[in-house]
Amino acid sequence: MNAKPDLSDLTAFAAIAAHRSFRKAANDLGVSASTLSHIMRTLEANLGVRLLHRTTRSVAPTEIGERLLGRLNPVLRDFDAALQDLEAWRSRPSGTLRINAAEGAVRLLLQTVVPAFFARHPEMALDLVTEARLVDIVAEGFDAGIRIGEAVPRDMVAVRFGGAIRFVAVASPGYLAAHPPPRTPDDLVHHACIRFRLKSGQLFRWEFARHGQELAVDVAGPLTLDHVELMVEAAADGLGIAYVPDRTAQPYLSRGAVVGVLDEWCPKIPGLFLYYPGHRHVPAGLRAFIDVLRHLH
Missing domain, CATH: 1.10.10.10 (Winged helix-like DNA-binding domain superfamily/Winged helix DNA-binding domain)
Incomplete structure (x- = not known):
């Protein structure tokens, strides 16, 4: 040989x-x-x-x-x-999947997606980091991020889930008994508005729309918070009008702690998106998570 x-x-x-x-x-x-x-x-x-x-x-x-x-x-x-x-x-999906998301998005995932994901893929682990600020998921070592559509960077692959969302303006019945309810967003200048400060330091502008007319209002008020749950609680305590996602407000609306105002000015907007860089290999764990996300939403 x-x-x-x-x-x-x-x-x-x-x-x-x-x-x-x-x-x-x-x-x-x-x-x-x-x-x-x-x-x-x-x-x-x-x-x-x-x-x-x-x-x-x-x-x-x-x-x-x-x-x-x-x-x-x-x-x-x-x-x-x-x-x-x-x-x-x-x-085969294995290892740890790291996702950066706003707190409300993680709450939604914990209700439906996370249990189903673990049931299908018991070898996987999830590291869910909640932040209000928008981070660079690549630079900070995340596999994916979750944000509302307008906040997703344009160079990312985005997967929509969870349906449309709606921001609503709410106040307590006691507050509205003492202050005439606003009829248009311009009337908010006469009200104590509970403002939201972004992690960047900027104040969140309240955006409204009706019949094709759009308004963005820099509201004023003595109270500023950086957590939407606290904003609804403050509104329920009679401290003013809060503008928050409807999912956050719903438990308070259901029990009458707050009521909606300016409802006709609060349209639905595109909801949450999971996003990840398109130029990198997509890990098997992330593919599996997206499959569960699409199946449930």
Whole structure:
């Protein structure tokens, strides 16, 4: 034996013997028939034996070729099975998925998506970080982020979920008994508005729309907070009018602690989006999380 054959040469021999044809084996392996013929000539020369009978119309293993195939085929099957196991392990969701999101988005995930995700993928772990500020998810080591549509960076792949959302203006019945309810957003200048400060330091502008007319109001008021739950609580305590997501306000509205004002000026807007960088490989865990997200929403 002049040189020990490598696995690709033996795979080529097995393919030719299985197909009884250089052309069919070449198509199966993705090479040319002439390349395959050269591989076989080199293999037989290195082994010092003829492995194939060749005629113009047929190809068949020689006796020694049949004996080699008998030992070789189980090895090749085991090799293929090992590669398939490796691919299955590589593509199976595992490890920790890190997601940065606003607190309200995480509350929504915990109600539906997270339990279903863990049920389907028990080898996965989730690290959910809540922040009001918009972070660079790539620079800070997150796999994905979740924000309302207008806050998603344009260079990201975005997956919408959870339906549309609506910001609503609410106040307590006691406050409205002492202060005439506003009829238009311009009337808010006469009210104590509970303002929201973003983590950037900027104050959140209240945006309204009706019949194609849009208004953005820089409201005034003695109280500024940085947490929407506290804003609704403050409104329920009679401290003024708060402008918050309807999901946050709903429990207070249901029990009558607050009532809505300017309802016709509070339209629905595109809701939450999970987003991730499109230029990077998408981890199996993130793909699995997106599948659950789409199925449930």
